[in-house]
Amino acid sequence: MLCTQIHIGKKPYPLYMGKDLIVKLDSLLSSYIQNRFVFMLTDENVFNHYGKTIIDVLKNNGAKFDHFIIPSGEESKSIDNYRKIIDKLIDEKYNRNSVLIAVGGGVIGDLGGFVASTYMRGIDMIHIPTTLLAQVDSSIGGKTGINYERFKNLLGTFYHPKAVVVDTNTLNTLPNREFIAAFGEVIKYGMLGDxxxxxxxxxxxxxxxxxxxxxxxxxxxxxxxxxxxxxxxxxxxxxxxxxxxxxxxxxxxxxxxxxxxxxxxxxxxxxxxxxxxxxxxxxxxxxxxxxxxxxxxxxxxxxxxxxxxxxxxxxxxxxxxxxxxxxxxxxxxxxxxxxxxxxxxxxxxxxxxxxxxxxxxxxxx
Ligand SMILES: NC(=O)c1ccc[n+]([C@@H]2O[C@H](COP(=O)([O-])OP(=O)(O)OC[C@H]3O[C@@H](n4cnc5c(N)ncnc54)[C@H](O)[C@@H]3O)[C@@H](O)[C@H]2O)c1
The missing domain is CATH 1.20.1090.10 (Dehydroquinate synthase-like - alpha domain)
Structure with missing residues (x-):
């Protein structure tokens, strides 16, 4: 496993990268979740593949563990879902000391980041990117956001995670079209400076x-x-x-x-x-x-x-x-x-x- 520090924001944060890290989340994340309320946000597809494993690994580590599943796709980066997640956090009495874990592609990362940055003026968040696009790009840099009407990312914040866990084995279940889509961002980096x-x-x-x-x-x-x-x-x-x-x-x-x-x-x-x-x-x-x-x-x-x-x-x-x-x-x-x-x-x-x-x-x- 590789562990490198990302020097963005007020304090550097660790990025862990390797295979099968999902099953080691309890030890990787213990210092972030112990004795805290933990809330996992994910989408339907990702939940079907990894939900049960993550719940089994994490449920006994925080003081409390809940999860919330939204439909997959860009249309989910919406104010409706934002509201539903906030309602759930309120109903379940999540406090300022809670941690949101966003498990999924860029949609979950952007929406989860926006929720984490605004709920009670900001709770901790952890990214577990599961698409190639989220692993090469969206989980780093701190931009969060949701779409509004026809406007892409109109509402958003700058908010950095406490840690990012890139499990490259999650890419094995990523369908081909979603996998190939990410090369748009990779080609961009080549044009920018490589x-x-x-x-x-x-x-x-x-x-x-x-x-x-x-x-x-x-x-x-x-x-x-x-x-x-x-x-x-x-x-x-x-x-x-x-x-x-x-x-x-x-x-x-x-x-x-x-x-x-x-x-x-x-x-x-x-x-x-x-x-x-x-x-x-x-x-x-x-x-x-x-x-x-x-x-x-x-x-x-x-x-x-x-x-x-x-x-x-x-x-x-x-x-x-x-x-x-x-x-x-x-x-x-x-x-x-x-x-x-x-x-x-x-x-x-x-x-x-x-x-x-x-x-x-x-x-x-
Ligand atoms: N914040 C940033 O800096 C930044 C940068 C680039 C892109 N983005 C945003 O990222 C979003 C696009 O992200 P994306 O391409 O990851 O799309 P996505 O999050 O919609 O994921 C694509 C599809 O793959 C599925 N999926 C995810 N992981 C899977 C896995 N391991 N196995 C099987 N299925 C899986 C999802 O359910 C979804 O259907 C856009 O909203 C874009 O604006 C943000």
């Missing part, structure tokens, strides 16, 4: 897609890259915004399709392609780099190319993005290998053209 990672993803895509390659290395790479960025700009005023590479388009795609057409990582992959196309259109990157990015995304996401975007709906959603400034949509765009920049001055017509071109490219594929 060209060798892109080369690796390109060269070994068959192995990655067939899970015939150890993932520990790329999980740790992405976590460490995110940590280094967030350390320098925890509250998202500058450098951290670069983590939104591909995400302006991705959030536009997700919200304009009702949060149920694509997994977040898939939307990010499509967003990266759109961002690279926009950069190429603006002559910020070379044709070779653009084609390289496009090739990788096609290799991992050929299943998505049948879909036709509604460009106007995406534009409408992006116009509401919370990061926009002065009536311009904010984009993070690649400007070279391992280089990106934030732009606030791109005319709508050019953005529209990019969406049309990528739509056309998809239909040709």
């Amino acid at each position: 060209y060798d990672l892109l080369v690796d993803l390109d060269k070994n895509y068959v192995k990655y897609l067939n899970r015939a390659i150890d993932l520990d290395k790329i999980i740790l790479k992405c976590i460490k890259m995110k940590e280094q960025i967030v350390i320098k700009d925890e509250m998202d005023f500058g450098l951290r915004q670069t983590l939104n590479l591909g995400h302006t388009f991705a959030h536009g795609i997700e919200s304009s399709t009702g949060f149920n057409k694509f997994f977040h990582g898939e939307a990010v992959a499509l967003g990266l392609l759109l961002a690279a196309n926009l950069s190429f259109f603006l002559r910020l990157i070379t044709v070779d780099y653009y084609k390289f990015i496009k090739k990788i995304i096609y290799k991992y996401y050929s299943n998505l190319f049948e879909y036709k975007f509604n460009g106007e709906e995406i534009l409408k959603s992006m116009a509401m993005d919370k990061k926009n400034k002065d009536n311009y949509i904010t984009f993070v765009l690649p400007t070279d290998k391992e280089q990106v920049k934030v732009f606030n001055n791109i005319p709508t017509e050019i953005i529209r053209k990019t969406i049309v071109e990528v739509n056309y490219g998809f239909s040709c594929k």
Whole structure:
């Protein structure tokens, strides 16, 4: 088992990574849960696979142990579920000294983090990410949130966990589409600052897609890259915004399709392609780099190319993005290998053209 400290927030917290850590949660987490009220939040799928094991391992460790299961999927990151969980915490008399353990993908992590950060002005939380996306990205960095109406992550906080436990064996039960979706975020990290990672993803895509390659290395790479960025700009005023590479388009795609057409990582992959196309259109990157990015995304996401975007709906959603400034949509765009920049001055017509071109490219594929 690997144990490393994540130096974000007021106090570093441990990240444990290894196989079968779920069955060792009692010893790993004993100092966080002993004599305390423990509340596990998870979703239906994750509960079916791991619920019983975790309950058996943890139920006798805290002073009290309850769990709450929500339906799986992005639509669950809602104010309705937020309210239900808060009601349950109140009904069961959870106090300020309680601990919330979020077991699941990014949806559970974001929602659980939002609950933990707001209930009684904040209770302790522990992340147990069970999707590849949550392991490479969302369980680190402290952003919590829920969607509101059609607005992605409109309500949220910055709130760090006390510990993160990455059990890579949980990925064995992750369905293929959910597994592959996470590579959208991994490709993002390659574009942000690790060209060798892109080369690796390109060269070994068959192995990655067939899970015939150890993932520990790329999980740790992405976590460490995110940590280094967030350390320098925890509250998202500058450098951290670069983590939104591909995400302006991705959030536009997700919200304009009702949060149920694509997994977040898939939307990010499509967003990266759109961002690279926009950069190429603006002559910020070379044709070779653009084609390289496009090739990788096609290799991992050929299943998505049948879909036709509604460009106007995406534009409408992006116009509401919370990061926009002065009536311009904010984009993070690649400007070279391992280089990106934030732009606030791109005319709508050019953005529209990019969406049309990528739509056309998809239909040709
Ligand atoms: N806070 C952040 O910094 C951050 C960063 C990136 C993404 N996110 C958020 O993360 C969310 C996406 O996360 P996600 O891709 O993990 O989606 P998810 O949480 O919806 O999980 C995807 C699916 O996998 C299932 N699942 C999870 N673990 C499983 C397992 N081990 N075995 C079988 N099934 C399993 C879930 O039930 C769900 O159906 C989005 O809401 C996105 O906005 C947050």
